[in-house]
Amino acid sequence: MGEVADADRAALVGVIGNCKTEDGIPHTLACRALGVSPAWYYKWRKSPVNPTKREIRRAALAERIKHFFTASGHTYGSPRITLDLWAEGWQVSVNTVAGIMAEEGWYGREPKKRRSLTRQGKRKAARDLVGRHFDAISPAVLWVGDMTEIDTGEGKLYLAAVIDLFSRRCLGYAMDAHHDAAPVSASMQMAAASRGGDVDGV
Numbered sequence: 340m341g342e343v344a345d346a347d348r349a350a351l352v353g354v355i356g357n358c359k360t361e362d363g364i365p366h367t368l369a370c371r372a373l374g375v376s377p378a379w380y381y382k383w384r385k386s387p388v389n390p391t392k393r394e395i396r397r398a399a400l401a402e403r404i405k406h407f408f409t410a411s412g413h414t415y416g417s418p419r420i421t422l423d424l425w426a427e428g429w430q431v432s433v434n435t436v437a438g439i440m441a442e443e444g445w446y447g448r449e450p451k452k453r454r455s456l457t458r459q460g461k462r463k464a465a466r467d468l469v470g471r472h473f474d475a476i477s478p479a480v481l482w483v484g485d486m487t488e489i490d491t492g493e494g495k496l497y498l499a500a501v502i503d504l505f506s507r508r509c510l511g512y513a514m515d516a517h518h519d520a521a522p523v524s525a526s527m528q529m530a531a532a533s534r535g536g537d538v539d540g541v
Contacts, residue, residue: 355380366394367401367442377401400424400431401439408445416440416447475505479534482510484526486518499523501530510534 351373358364367377377398407420415423417437424431440446475481484501499522500512511529513522 351375352380365442367439371443397439400429401443403427403429404436404439404445405443408440413445414448419447473504475503478503478505480505482530484523486523488518497522499526501526
């Protein structure tokens with residue numbers, strides 16, 4: 340917030356004070372509605388009664404909560420912000436943080452639930468050729484592959500990889516914007532080429 344003229348400052352502080360005394364509106368809520376911080380209000384209010392230590396602490400706490408909430412992209416809720424406050428040395432409960440956030444209108448967003456890529460298809464499942472035994476006795480005997488979904492700033496990216504279970508070495512990988520057979524096939528081709536063969540012989 341920029342500098343506020345003395346006349347405007349006095350009027351603004353008076354309005355915030357009246358909201359509390361006449362309408363029962365908390366100072367923090369009135370400050371937010373008028374675009375100033377509680378710390379600013381307690382600093383500049385013209386009142387014969389100075390703010391209490393509790394009010395000053397609560398204003399400072401609200402500022403730190405705002406900091407963490409803004410830094411999270413408006414996603415953190417009171418439990419996560421409370422952990423950050425504890426890390427800074429604040430002695431505060433989750434309920435207190437939740438109350439301040441509710442007064443300020445700060446509500447975290449729940450993280451999106453990840454959608455599983457594995458679904459039962461209409462085709463019959465492929466036969467388990469290794470019988471759930473994943474201990475290889477030598478290189479190039481037992482390979483396994485998997486596909487992973489990665490969230491990026493430009494959308495989802497799918498990574499397919501093939502590893503040798505004897506050495507745990509990644510033999511081949513491929514990335515694609517689509518979750519289909521193309522990256523799987525490409526990763527297998529790379530794995531076969533790294534072992535001097537072709538995918539048909541794997």
